[in-house]
Amino acid sequence: DGGITQSPKYLFRKEGQNVTLSCEQNLNHDAMYWYRQDPGQGLRLIYYSQIVNDFQKGDIAEGYSVSREKKESFPLTVTSAQKNPTAFYLCASSTQGSPFFEQYFGPGTRLTVT
Amino acid sequence: DQQVKQNSPSLSVQEGRISILNCDYTNSMFDYFLWYKKYPAEGPTFLISISSIKDKNEDGRFTVFLNKSAKHLSLHIVPSQPGDSAVYFCAAQDGSSNTGKLIFGQGTTLQVKP
Numbered sequence: 001d002g003g004i005t006q007s008p009k010y011l012f013r014k015e016g017q018n019v020t021l022s023c024e025q026n027l028n029h030d031a032m033y034w035y036r037q038d039p040g041q042g043l044r045l046i047y048y049s050q051i052v053n054d055f056q057k058g059d060i061a062e063g064y065s066v067s068r069e070k071k072e073s074f075p076l077t078v079t080s081a082q083k084n085p086t087a088f089y090l091c092a093s094s095t096q097g098s099p100f101f102e103q104y105f106g107p108g109t110r111l112t113v114t
Numbered sequence: 115d116q117q118v119k120q121n122s123p124s125l126s127v128q129e130g131r132i133s134i135l136n137c138d139y140t141n142s143m144f145d146y147f148l149w150y151k152k153y154p155a156e157g158p159t160f161l162i163s164i165s166s167i168k169d170k171n172e173d174g175r176f177t178v179f180l181n182k183s184a185k186h187l188s189l190h191i192v193p194s195q196p197g198d199s200a201v202y203f204c205a206a207q208d209g210s211s212n213t214g215k216l217i218f219g220q221g222t223t224l225q226v227k228p
Contacts, residue, residue, distance in 0.1 A: 004157075031214050040123070042203060042218035043158070050213065058215070090157055094214050100146050100165060100207075103216060105157030 002027045004106035006091050011111045013085075021076045021109045023091035032074035033092040033103060036060065043090060049074055050096070078111065085113045117141045118206050120219035128227055133191040135222050137204035140185065144206040148216065149178060149189050152201045161202075162189070194226045 004025045013019045025032065031050045035043040045058030049068040063082025068074050074093075078085045088110050092103040119138045127133045137147075145166040150158035164171040164178045164187070171178050177190045191198055201223050205216040 006157075009155075033214075033216075035218075040220065042118070042120075042220045043205075043216075044218075045215060048213065048215065056213070088155075092157075096214065100163075100209065101214060102148055102160045102163060103214070104160065105150075107157050108155065110155070 004091060004093055004104060006089075006106035006109050009107065009109060011109055013111070013113050015113055016080045017113075018077055018079050019085075019111065019113075021078065021089055021091075021111070023074045023076065023106060024072055025074075025091075025093045025104075025106075026072060027093055027095075027104065028071070029093035029104075030071070030096045031094045032068070033094075034058070034064075034066065034074070034076045035090045035092065037088040037090060037108075046076065046089075078113075085111060087111060116220075117144075118204060118217045118219040120202075120204060120222045122222050123220070124223040124225070126225045126227065127194050129196055130193045133189075133194045133198065133224055133226065135189040135191075135202050135204075135224065137187045137189075137219050138185060139187075139206050141206070141208065141217075142185070143208040143210060144217075145209045146207040147178070147180060147187050148205045148207070149176075150203045150205060150218075151198075152203060152221070154201075158203060191224075194224075196226050196228050199224055199226050 049055035152158040
Protein backbone atom coordinates (compact mmCIF):
# COMPACT_ATOMS: atom_id res chain seq x y z
CA ASP A 1 0.00 0.00 0.00
CA GLY A 2 2.04 2.91 -1.31
CA GLY A 3 1.91 6.39 0.08
CA ILE A 4 3.52 9.19 1.99
CA THR A 5 3.73 9.12 5.76
CA GLN A 6 4.21 12.16 7.92
CA SER A 7 4.61 11.90 11.64
CA PRO A 8 3.46 13.01 14.06
CA LYS A 9 0.13 14.54 13.01
CA TYR A 10 0.30 17.14 15.80
CA LEU A 11 3.48 18.48 17.36
CA PHE A 12 3.94 20.98 20.15
CA ARG A 13 7.21 22.69 21.00
CA LYS A 14 8.48 25.50 23.13
CA GLU A 15 9.94 28.54 21.48
CA GLY A 16 13.69 28.27 20.99
CA GLN A 17 13.71 24.51 20.38
CA ASN A 18 14.55 22.86 17.10
CA VAL A 19 12.08 20.26 15.89
CA THR A 20 12.29 17.67 13.11
CA LEU A 21 9.29 16.61 11.05
CA SER A 22 9.38 13.20 9.45
CA CYS A 23 8.42 12.39 5.86
CA GLU A 24 8.69 8.91 4.38
CA GLN A 25 7.45 7.64 1.01
CA ASN A 26 7.33 4.14 -0.47
CA LEU A 27 6.25 5.24 -3.95
CA ASN A 28 9.79 5.02 -5.32
CA HIS A 29 9.57 8.70 -6.23
CA ASP A 30 12.75 10.58 -6.99
CA ALA A 31 11.61 14.07 -6.03
CA MET A 32 10.35 15.23 -2.65
CA TYR A 33 9.06 18.59 -1.45
CA TRP A 34 8.20 20.42 1.75
CA TYR A 35 5.44 23.02 1.87
CA ARG A 36 3.97 25.19 4.54
CA GLN A 37 0.33 26.22 4.70
CA ASP A 38 -0.91 29.18 6.73
CA PRO A 39 -4.57 30.23 7.11
CA GLY A 40 -5.87 32.02 4.03
CA GLN A 41 -2.69 31.32 2.11
CA GLY A 42 -1.72 28.78 -0.44
CA LEU A 43 1.05 26.25 -0.07
CA ARG A 44 4.50 27.79 -0.05
CA LEU A 45 7.57 25.77 -0.98
CA ILE A 46 10.24 25.46 1.70
CA TYR A 47 12.75 22.99 0.23
CA TYR A 48 12.82 20.37 -2.47
CA SER A 49 15.03 17.51 -3.52
CA GLN A 50 15.18 15.89 -6.93
CA ILE A 51 17.74 13.25 -6.06
CA VAL A 52 19.40 11.69 -3.03
CA ASN A 53 22.06 13.83 -1.35
CA ASP A 54 20.91 16.94 -3.18
CA PHE A 55 18.33 19.58 -2.29
CA GLN A 56 17.47 23.18 -3.13
CA LYS A 57 15.88 26.06 -1.29
CA GLY A 58 12.33 26.96 -2.11
CA ASP A 59 10.66 30.32 -1.63
CA ILE A 60 10.70 30.41 2.18
CA ALA A 61 13.75 28.37 3.26
CA GLU A 62 14.98 30.71 5.99
CA GLY A 63 14.90 29.05 9.41
CA TYR A 64 14.55 25.54 7.98
CA SER A 65 16.96 22.75 7.08
CA VAL A 66 16.60 19.39 5.34
CA SER A 67 18.55 16.27 4.47
CA ARG A 68 18.08 13.61 1.81
CA GLU A 69 20.26 10.66 2.73
CA LYS A 70 17.80 8.07 1.48
CA LYS A 71 15.40 8.10 -1.45
CA GLU A 72 12.45 7.31 0.83
CA SER A 73 13.09 9.94 3.48
CA PHE A 74 13.16 13.76 3.50
CA PRO A 75 13.07 15.11 7.08
CA LEU A 76 12.53 18.81 7.73
CA THR A 77 14.04 20.59 10.73
CA VAL A 78 12.36 23.75 11.94
CA THR A 79 15.06 25.68 13.72
CA SER A 80 14.79 28.32 16.41
CA ALA A 81 15.69 30.87 13.73
CA GLN A 82 12.29 30.44 12.06
CA LYS A 83 10.31 33.45 13.29
CA ASN A 84 6.80 32.08 12.77
CA PRO A 85 7.06 28.30 12.93
CA THR A 86 3.44 27.55 13.86
CA ALA A 87 1.84 26.21 10.69
CA PHE A 88 0.61 23.13 8.85
CA TYR A 89 3.51 21.37 7.12
CA LEU A 90 3.01 19.20 4.07
CA CYS A 91 5.42 16.82 2.42
CA ALA A 92 4.97 15.75 -1.19
CA SER A 93 6.70 13.58 -3.75
CA SER A 94 6.59 13.05 -7.49
CA THR A 95 7.95 10.50 -9.91
CA GLN A 96 10.66 12.89 -10.93
CA GLY A 97 11.44 16.54 -10.79
CA SER A 98 10.59 16.95 -14.45
CA PRO A 99 7.50 18.80 -15.61
CA PHE A 100 4.03 17.38 -16.04
CA PHE A 101 4.14 15.06 -13.07
CA GLU A 102 1.67 15.73 -10.31
CA GLN A 103 2.82 15.75 -6.73
CA TYR A 104 1.33 13.41 -4.14
CA PHE A 105 0.92 14.75 -0.65
CA GLY A 106 1.18 13.28 2.81
CA PRO A 107 -1.43 13.93 5.53
CA GLY A 108 0.53 16.82 7.04
CA THR A 109 1.90 17.76 10.46
CA ARG A 110 0.45 20.63 12.43
CA LEU A 111 3.23 22.27 14.43
CA THR A 112 2.40 24.60 17.28
CA VAL A 113 5.19 26.57 18.94
CA THR A 114 4.45 28.47 22.13
CA ASP B 115 4.44 38.74 -5.77
CA GLN B 116 1.57 36.30 -6.18
CA GLN B 117 2.06 34.51 -9.50
CA VAL B 118 -1.07 32.38 -9.08
CA LYS B 119 -4.21 33.99 -7.70
CA GLN B 120 -7.56 32.66 -6.67
CA ASN B 121 -9.50 35.82 -6.03
CA SER B 122 -12.58 34.21 -4.53
CA PRO B 123 -11.87 32.94 -1.01
CA SER B 124 -15.18 31.11 -0.87
CA LEU B 125 -18.04 29.85 -3.02
CA SER B 126 -21.40 28.40 -2.03
CA VAL B 127 -23.61 26.44 -4.44
CA GLN B 128 -26.68 24.25 -4.24
CA GLU B 129 -26.35 20.50 -4.68
CA GLY B 130 -26.85 19.51 -8.31
CA ARG B 131 -25.82 22.90 -9.69
CA ILE B 132 -22.55 23.85 -11.35
CA SER B 133 -19.56 25.04 -9.32
CA ILE B 134 -17.06 27.25 -11.13
CA LEU B 135 -13.75 27.96 -9.47
CA ASN B 136 -11.40 30.49 -11.05
CA CYS B 137 -7.67 30.98 -11.10
CA ASP B 138 -5.44 33.63 -12.71
CA TYR B 139 -1.72 33.56 -13.30
CA THR B 140 0.87 36.09 -14.33
CA ASN B 141 3.86 34.06 -15.47
CA SER B 142 3.64 33.28 -19.20
CA MET B 143 6.24 30.52 -18.73
CA PHE B 144 3.76 28.35 -16.86
CA ASP B 145 2.83 25.42 -19.09
CA TYR B 146 1.16 22.91 -16.79
CA PHE B 147 -1.73 23.54 -14.44
CA LEU B 148 -3.24 21.39 -11.74
CA TRP B 149 -6.18 21.45 -9.37
CA TYR B 150 -6.00 19.94 -5.91
CA LYS B 151 -8.76 19.32 -3.40
CA LYS B 152 -8.08 19.56 0.31
CA TYR B 153 -10.10 18.64 3.38
CA PRO B 154 -9.24 20.20 6.77
CA ALA B 155 -6.21 18.68 8.51
CA GLU B 156 -5.42 16.49 5.48
CA GLY B 157 -3.00 16.68 2.61
CA PRO B 158 -4.24 17.89 -0.80
CA THR B 159 -5.28 15.28 -3.32
CA PHE B 160 -4.73 15.67 -7.04
CA LEU B 161 -7.92 16.28 -8.99
CA ILE B 162 -7.24 17.17 -12.61
CA SER B 163 -4.58 18.83 -14.74
CA ILE B 164 -4.13 20.51 -18.11
CA SER B 165 -1.11 21.31 -20.21
CA SER B 166 -0.79 24.57 -22.10
CA ILE B 167 -1.22 22.86 -25.46
CA LYS B 168 -4.85 22.17 -24.59
CA ASP B 169 -7.74 24.42 -23.68
CA LYS B 170 -9.95 21.84 -22.04
CA ASN B 171 -9.60 18.63 -20.08
CA GLU B 172 -12.48 16.61 -18.73
CA ASP B 173 -12.62 13.85 -16.13
CA GLY B 174 -16.08 12.76 -15.07
CA ARG B 175 -17.82 15.62 -13.29
CA PHE B 176 -14.68 17.78 -13.41
CA THR B 177 -13.60 19.93 -16.35
CA VAL B 178 -10.72 22.36 -16.44
CA PHE B 179 -10.63 25.16 -19.01
CA LEU B 180 -7.52 27.11 -19.91
CA ASN B 181 -7.51 30.51 -21.60
CA LYS B 182 -3.85 31.27 -22.28
CA SER B 183 -4.39 34.70 -23.75
CA ALA B 184 -6.21 35.76 -20.58
CA LYS B 185 -3.88 33.75 -18.33
CA HIS B 186 -6.94 32.26 -16.73
CA LEU B 187 -8.12 28.80 -15.86
CA SER B 188 -11.30 27.52 -14.32
CA LEU B 189 -12.56 24.31 -12.78
CA HIS B 190 -16.15 23.29 -13.43
CA ILE B 191 -17.87 20.71 -11.25
CA VAL B 192 -21.16 19.40 -12.61
CA PRO B 193 -23.27 18.36 -10.83
CA SER B 194 -21.96 19.53 -7.50
CA GLN B 195 -22.31 17.16 -4.55
CA PRO B 196 -22.06 17.81 -0.80
CA GLY B 197 -18.91 15.66 -0.72
CA ASP B 198 -17.26 18.20 -2.99
CA SER B 199 -17.19 20.67 -0.10
CA ALA B 200 -13.49 21.34 0.45
CA VAL B 201 -10.74 23.84 -0.30
CA TYR B 202 -9.62 23.83 -3.92
CA PHE B 203 -6.14 24.96 -4.89
CA CYS B 204 -4.94 25.66 -8.37
CA ALA B 205 -1.24 25.25 -9.05
CA ALA B 206 1.05 26.07 -11.95
CA GLN B 207 4.36 24.75 -13.16
CA ASP B 208 7.08 26.10 -15.41
CA GLY B 209 8.24 23.04 -17.29
CA SER B 210 11.39 24.70 -18.58
CA SER B 211 12.72 25.00 -15.02
CA ASN B 212 12.91 21.19 -14.84
CA THR B 213 12.42 21.26 -11.10
CA GLY B 214 8.84 20.04 -10.80
CA LYS B 215 8.13 23.02 -8.56
CA LEU B 216 4.48 23.98 -8.20
CA ILE B 217 3.25 27.50 -7.45
CA PHE B 218 -0.06 27.43 -5.60
CA GLY B 219 -2.92 29.89 -5.38
CA GLN B 220 -4.45 30.84 -2.04
CA GLY B 221 -7.33 28.40 -2.35
CA THR B 222 -11.11 28.68 -2.66
CA THR B 223 -13.39 27.09 -0.08
CA LEU B 224 -16.34 25.45 -1.80
CA GLN B 225 -19.49 24.70 0.14
CA VAL B 226 -22.13 22.58 -1.55
CA LYS B 227 -25.46 22.79 0.23
CA PRO B 228 -27.85 19.81 0.20
